[in-house]
Amino acid sequence: MEATRARVMKAAAALWTRRWYDDVTLQHIADEAGVSVQTVVNHFGGKDGLADAVADRAASQAEVSRQAPVGDVAAIVAALFEDYERHGDANALWTAQIDRVPAIARAAAHARGQHREWLERVFADRLPASGPAREHALNLHYAATDVYLWKLWRRDLGLSREDAERAMRDLLTSIDPRKRDHE
Known part of the structure; x- marks a missing residue:
């Protein structure tokens, strides 16, 4: 379950680093992660929940890299x-x-x-x-x-x-x- 969650966040982050937020759909993210849209929804509740999770992950990584x-x-x-x-x-x-x-x-x-x-x-x-x-x-x-x-x-x-x-x-x-x- 954690591996799937991490894969979805990684896929979303990759897409959002190249494209506008509104231009990336849950289907795009699911396809990139190799999961169904329902899996994304089950893990994050939707696009905003996923965006919050991706932002939290990025923030924790930035904290570590800025020593x-x-x-x-x-x-x-x-x-x-x-x-x-x-x-x-x-x-x-x-x-x-x-x-x-x-x-x-x-x-x-x-x-x-x-x-x-x-x-x-x-x-x-x-x-x-x-x-x-x-x-x-x-x-x-x-x-x-x-x-x-x-x-x-x-x-x-x-x-x-x-x-x-x-x-x-x-x-x-x-x-x-x-x-x-x-x-």
Whole structure:
């Protein structure tokens, strides 16, 4: 039963990384997974339930893949790029659908929360203790590490991975609140 469930989630994720959510039917997913539509419904209740399960699975995988030592900007950026190079295009495609698909909006809200928690962990050495200064610093770090910035550099501007990583490292270094406080 778990193998079937995993196969259906893998099939749905593969389809949704290439096509719009609305363009993928339960029949497409069932065919890709080698099961019946009824099997998909029995396991997930429908397309939205499946989308929630796929999003949860992706979120847990992202958490594992983004291991980086606190304060090591190069390692943090490298871990982030490993994730974005594998999943960034799909993330951008899903994010473009937030306003139309409630399951994607829920998944995106969850992913934003996870990304913020990750930022708080890996940049713990440079974030102010609390209050408006901490929120400001977190917002800057969030913007500097957002998937859309990766997309801008890698897809829209055509930067090499090396150049895009360097740009993100430079941006993160420039917004270090410890440096700005002394200026």
